[in-house]
Amino acid sequence: MQYRLNLWPKVESVCAHALLAGGLLYMSIPFMWMVGASFKKQSEIFQAPPTILPDQPVISNYIELFIEFNFLRHFLNSAFLAIVHTLLYLFFCALAGYAFAKYDFRLKNLLFLLLLGSMMVPGYTLFVPLFVLAIRLKLVDSYIGVLLPGIVGAFGIFFMKQNMESVPNELLDAARIDGTTEFGAFWRIARPLARPALAVLAVLAFLNSWNDFVWPLVILRTRELQTLPVILAGMIGLYRMEYGIVMAGSFLSALPVLILFLSMQRSFVQGLTVGALRG
Amino acid sequence: MMNGISRPESTVGLWYRYQRRLAPYIFISPFYILFVVFALGPLIAAFYFSMVKWAGTGPMTFLGAGNYLELFEDRIFLKSLGNTTYYAIGSVFVILPLALLLALMINAAVVRVKSLFRVAFIMPLLTSTVAATIMFLLMFEHQYGLFNAVLDAIGLTPLKWLDEELVKLSVLLVAAWRYTGLNMLYFLAGLQSIPPDVYEAAAVDGAGRWTTFWLITLPLLRPVSLFVVVITIIGSFQFFAEPLLLAGGGPNNASLTIANYLYRVGFQFLRMGYASAIGYVLAFIIFILTLLQLKLFGAFERT
Numbered sequence: 001m002q003y004r005l006n007l008w009p010k011v012e013s014v015c016a017h018a019l020l021a022g023g024l025l026y027m028s029i030p031f032m033w034m035v036g037a038s039f040k041k042q043s044e045i046f047q048a049p050p051t052i053l054p055d056q057p058v059i060s061n062y063i064e065l066f067i068e069f070n071f072l073r074h075f076l077n078s079a080f081l082a083i084v085h086t087l088l089y090l091f092f093c094a095l096a097g098y099a100f101a102k103y104d105f106r107l108k109n110l111l112f113l114l115l116l117g118s119m120m121v122p123g124y125t126l127f128v129p130l131f132v133l134a135i136r137l138k139l140v141d142s143y144i145g146v147l148l149p150g151i152v153g154a155f156g157i158f159f160m161k162q163n164m165e166s167v168p169n170e171l172l173d174a175a176r177i178d179g180t181t182e183f184g185a186f187w188r189i190a191r192p193l194a195r196p197a198l199a200v201l202a203v204l205a206f207l208n209s210w211n212d213f214v215w216p217l218v219i220l221r222t223r224e225l226q227t228l229p230v231i232l233a234g235m236i237g238l239y240r241m242e243y244g245i246v247m248a249g250s251f252l253s254a255l256p257v258l259i260l261f262l263s264m265q266r267s268f269v270q271g272l273t274v275g276a277l278r279g
Numbered sequence: 280m281m282n283g284i285s286r287p288e289s290t291v292g293l294w295y296r297y298q299r300r301l302a303p304y305i306f307i308s309p310f311y312i313l314f315v316v317f318a319l320g321p322l323i324a325a326f327y328f329s330m331v332k333w334a335g336t337g338p339m340t341f342l343g344a345g346n347y348l349e350l351f352e353d354r355i356f357l358k359s360l361g362n363t364t365y366y367a368i369g370s371v372f373v374i375l376p377l378a379l380l381l382a383l384m385i386n387a388a389v390v391r392v393k394s395l396f397r398v399a400f401i402m403p404l405l406t407s408t409v410a411a412t413i414m415f416l417l418m419f420e421h422q423y424g425l426f427n428a429v430l431d432a433i434g435l436t437p438l439k440w441l442d443e444e445l446v447k448l449s450v451l452l453v454a455a456w457r458y459t460g461l462n463m464l465y466f467l468a469g470l471q472s473i474p475p476d477v478y479e480a481a482a483v484d485g486a487g488r489w490t491t492f493w494l495i496t497l498p499l500l501r502p503v504s505l506f507v508v509v510i511t512i513i514g515s516f517q518f519f520a521e522p523l524l525l526a527g528g529g530p531n532n533a534s535l536t537i538a539n540y541l542y543r544v545g546f547q548f549l550r551m552g553y554a555s556a557i558g559y560v561l562a563f564i565i566f567i568l569t570l571l572q573l574k575l576f577g578a579f580e581r582t
Contacts (some may be wrong), residue, residue, distance in 0.1 A: 099306035125558035128320035149317040182302035211407035229409040250410035
């Protein structure tokens with residue numbers, strides 16, 4: 001009995017750590033593999049048994065990536081789209097979330113229900129008509145066409161509503177007594193108070209735009225305008241796929257979001273799960 | 280004189296009152312304008328398109344239910360439906376239990392360095408599907424890939440990961456890599472919101488580990504589980520990039536999803552009407568599955 005009491009937690013702890021370590025390994029090896037391969041020559045990539053770390057590290061993959069594939073241009077395209085998307089998305093979602101949290105108005109509940117319901121419609125159902133619409137509105141091959149359908153979204157509004165609820169009404173009323181307009185109350189009182197939530201939403205919005213694959217693939221026709229994921233995906237289909245270059249491109253494309261995430265890891269994890277608990 | 284003084288005040292008052300009344304409508308209007316233009320309108324248009332034969336330009340031929348009837352005899356569509364169901368079932372019954380198990384372990388007091396695990400498990404989610412699939416493409420390589428090197432090292436026969444028999448499993452392995460961490464975080468958040476005194480009360484009553492898990496933890500995780508299962512199924516039915524980039528939907532359509540087939544039919548074969556019908560069937564499936572789950576988990580019963 002005494003034995004069991006002492007030993008059992010240890011066995012359990014060892015098992016738990018072993019399983020978690022296995023998971024950790026599975027999660028991190030693809031990254032190492034990618035980074036390793038990006039510094040390998042094609043001949044070393046096709047070598048059995050494979051190496052994790054390159055025997056003779058080379059940077060030629062990165063050089064070719066920038067020269068042959070015009071990587072910087074596509075990186076900047078993606079960055080531009082992601083930044084503009086994030087700013088617009090935050091502004092419009094915060095504004096609408098604030099309205100749902102802080103006002104009573106006619107049809108409020110019905111409109112909110114509609115908003116939640118819109119999250120259920122799968123994007124692919126709208127694919128064909130959206131594309132036809134984009135052609136009619138002359139949005140094909142333009143960044144406005146890439147950005148416009150996504151500058152405000154149901155999830156962002158829902159997320160901001162939950163967070164705007166906690167803005168104290170007294171502060172808003174005090175601002176109104178001083179003669180501030182309703183927009184002024186939002187901009188000068190509510191927005192600064194919601195800054196932590198906005199930061200989380202900013203990461204999510206940036207991530208979505210940065211990693212978006214399908215919509216830019218359909219809308220953008222000119223190669224110069226194309227975003228990183230589409231260019232990377234295009235490299236797979238090439239006649240002679242240069243794995244090292246593709247890996248270098250994947251690594252550099254993953255880097256900005258990884259840095260963004262690691263710099264604000266804690267609040268991000270908390271913010272990410274805010275919707276799940278109320279389900 | 281009186282009028283002269285009160286007049287400017289009352290117009291200011293009027294404007295001020297109006298902007299108060301209108302403000303919420305103006306604040307929410309961007310969403311509803313875009314919703315009508317880019318969601319509701321297209322949804323109605325898609326329904327109309329699904330009943331015509333149309334190449335995107337030129338004349339439309341009205342078919343009625345023709346596209347839908349064709350779908351039920353379309354072998355490739357039925358195959359993509361089967362494949363997609365496989366991914367959904369695999370995600371719910373393999374990825375989610377794994378995520379729950381990992382969450383339980385990280386939540387348990389015995390595990391140290393929790394934040395390390397949290398970061399490691401969320402990093403895949405930040406990587407784009409494209410980059411993730413490219414990483415795995417190289418690891419699945421028959422002769423030089425990591426998976427076969429590991430199998431070889433422990434004395435097993437190397438597998439053809441991207442062949443017809445295994446390709447769906449390989450897609451699932453990529454999905455597990457990308458989404459286990461996110462679902463684990465959801466479960467973890469749920470576990471941490473269970474008040475500790477519930478467990479204390481159970482311990483006082485002499486409930487064992489197993490009983491506590493089945494009778495306390497799992498029921499209290501119900502809202503989170505519902506959320507996670509719903510988004511997992513919705514997500515799996517919209518699987519697109521992983522099978523496309525890993526194997527082009529092949530070989531022999533073995534990994535093709537409904538969304539892949541929709542894209543192929545609409546944008547490669549230019550059968551816009553038929554593609555819209557596929558889109559509607561997809562929306563219908565997701566709608567029915569979501570309702571079923573809500574009912575199954577008792578979300579309609581008011582507590």
